[in-house]
Amino acid sequence: MKYKSVMLLLAIVVSSIGSLCAKTMAPSFDNQQKKKNVLVVGGGGSHDFDRWYKIEDTKLINTMADVNAIYTDNTDSIRFYLKTTDLLVLTNNQPISKASQVAIEKFVAQGKPLILLHAAVWYNWEDWSKYNLEYVGGGSKSHENFQEIKNIVVNTAHPINQGVSPEFTFKDELYRHEPNATGKGIDVLVISQSLETAKVYPAVFTVNHDKARIVGITLGHDEHSHLNKDYRKILINAIHWALNI
Structure with a gap:
């Protein structure tokens, strides 16, 4: 009995330390600034998340005068960040804990x-079907070989497409994104x-959620997209639209 009590106490201590580290050792928002807080979550396989999402995209987002963006690849910390987050940007394909899943749903x-x-519009999590049904409206299960693709604006009136070239091309993984009718x-x-x-697939879209503004962008494998002026314009416009600023 003493052994079980000691092990239980040890488990509680380890869990508490883990939670404390997630809250205190990760980057934090600057609460002194009257800006919208944007949390970018990356990490996983098949992509250089640090180079293109942590450095390039987060740096780009922070050029916006009214936005303060930070990046994490610790998905366990999501539930702590969301308490002071105004916009969540998911780019990751690594596992998300149940606690963080619940926090995102709330x-x-x-x-x-x-x-x-990009990677976040994939079918990544078999234990979280609600994600693809309600937040992605479908998803991707495969992509074509990395090669040149043509991107065509089909809704020129939408704010996310303002200032974007009617057609633009770069090398990328063309995600075979399929909307889910259910x-x-x-x-x-x-x-x-x-x-x-010559097949076409959704590249930028909004999801018809009844409460939240949601944007999906399938583009974004490497430098060919992240350094492209139209990709960057779409990302900035999407943040403005999502935050309604």
Whole structure:
């Protein structure tokens, strides 16, 4: 009995230390500034998340005068950050703990906005079907070979497409994104067309969620997209639209 008590106490201590580290050792928002807080979450496989999402995209977001963005690849910390977050940007394909899943669901249910970049519009989490049904409106299970693709604006009136070239091309993974008829519907803003097969798929879209503004962007494998002026314009516009600023 003494052994079990000691082990239980040890487990509680370890859990408490882990939670404390998640809250105190990670980057934090500057609460002195009257800006909108944007949390960018990355990490996982098949992409250089640090280079393109932590450094490039987060730096770009922080050029906006009314926004303060930080990046983390510690998905356990999401539930702590969301208490002071105005916009959540998911780019990751690594596991998200149940506690953080619940926190994200509460965040969106409160009408807080969500932007999903590239790997985050994939079918990543078998234990979280609600994610793809309600927040992605479908998803991707495969992509074409990395090659040149054509992107075509199909809704020129939408704020996310303001200042974006009517057509632009770069090398990327063309995600075979398929809307799910049983999930939330999507409004397609930009399509990607394969120069190999001529098939087209949603590239930029909004999700018809009844409470929150949600944007999905399937583009974004590496420097060919992240350094492209139209990708960068879409990302900035999406943040403005999602935050309604």
